[in-house]
Amino acid sequence: MSIETPTTPENNRPGKMRIVFAVLPLLIFAGLAVIFWSQLDSGRDISEIPSALIGTKAPLLDMPPLEGATFKGAAMPALTDAAIKGKLTLVNVWASWCVPCREENPIILELAKDPRLTVVGINYKDQTENALRFLGELGNPFAAVGVDPRGKAAIDWGVYGIPESYLVDASGTIVYKRVGPFDDRSLKEGLYPAIEKVVAGK
Numbered sequence: 001m002s003i004e005t006p007t008t009p010e011n012n013r014p015g016k017m018r019i020v021f022a023v024l025p026l027l028i029f030a031g032l033a034v035i036f037w038s039q040l041d042s043g044r045d046i047s048e049i050p051s052a053l054i055g056t057k058a059p060l061l062d063m064p065p066l067e068g069a070t071f072k073g074a075a076m077p078a079l080t081d082a083a084i085k086g087k088l089t090l091v092n093v094w095a096s097w098c099v100p101c102r103e104e105n106p107i108i109l110e111l112a113k114d115p116r117l118t119v120v121g122i123n124y125k126d127q128t129e130n131a132l133r134f135l136g137e138l139g140n141p142f143a144a145v146g147v148d149p150r151g152k153a154a155i156d157w158g159v160y161g162i163p164e165s166y167l168v169d170a171s172g173t174i175v176y177k178r179v180g181p182f183d184d185r186s187l188k189e190g191l192y193p194a195i196e197k198v199v200a201g202k
Contacts, residue, residue: 052158054177058091058168059156063146066123068132071143079120079146086170087118088198090191092142093154093164095126096134101163104181105138111182111191112141116199121145124154124162167191169198 053059061081069076077083084091092108094101112119121142123131126149135142148154157166160179167176176194178186 053166053174056174058166058172058174059153061091061146061153063122063148063153066131066135066145066147067128069135069140069145071140076140076142077144079122079144081172083144084118084120084168085172088116088170088195089118089120089168091120091122091157091166091168093122093124093157093159093162095124095162096130097126098124098162100181102134102138104163105134105141107182107187108141109139112143114195116195118143122153122157123147124159125149125151165191167194167198 061079061084063079065076065078071077090108090111094104094108108119111117119141121144123145126147128147131145131147146153151159154162157164163181165178165182166174169175175198176191178190180186182191
């Protein structure tokens with residue numbers, strides 16, 4: 001003769017907990033998917049990542065030059081505060097091993113022709129010979145290049161990933177940041193308005 005165990009809330013609790021643990025990952029995934037989709041669907045450029053440095057003084061620039069590189073027939077200057085003092089400057093973080101950097105280089109070359117702008121580069125965790133080959137093959141847009149072999153300067157600048165660019169006004173304040181390569185949209189909606197705002201003194 002078998003004795004049936006009465007059904008009580010305590011007896012049902014293990015089964016309910018199994019259901020909760022089975023459903024919980026699905027709910028978390030669904031929540032993250034909704035957040036991700038809302039970002040994509042908003043039309044906002046997710047590469048325009050806000051930076052705590054915007055509106056603050058740019059970090060110290062004191063990096064050695066890219067040995068062997070030239071600019072306008074002379075040895076490439078080192079990237080120091082003196083190289084950008086009093087100038088509206090685009091600081092571009094790049095490396096020869098970075099595929100998007102190669103794709104972006106023609107745009108940086110065009111930006112370097114803008115008389116309002118000085119373009120300088122931070123060469124990130126690169127080999128000298130590879131960096132020189134990059135500039136030799138694709139063209140050198142930089143008025144100065146600082147070598148950052150261990151990524152220390154990149155940490156100071158809050159770099160997420162390269163290429164990455166910072167617009168620094170004549171007073172040394174960061175006014176704009178771009179994560180990822182420039183394209184037509186980011187130029188028209190991001191960099192150009194930022195340049196025009198600085199030039200207009202707004």
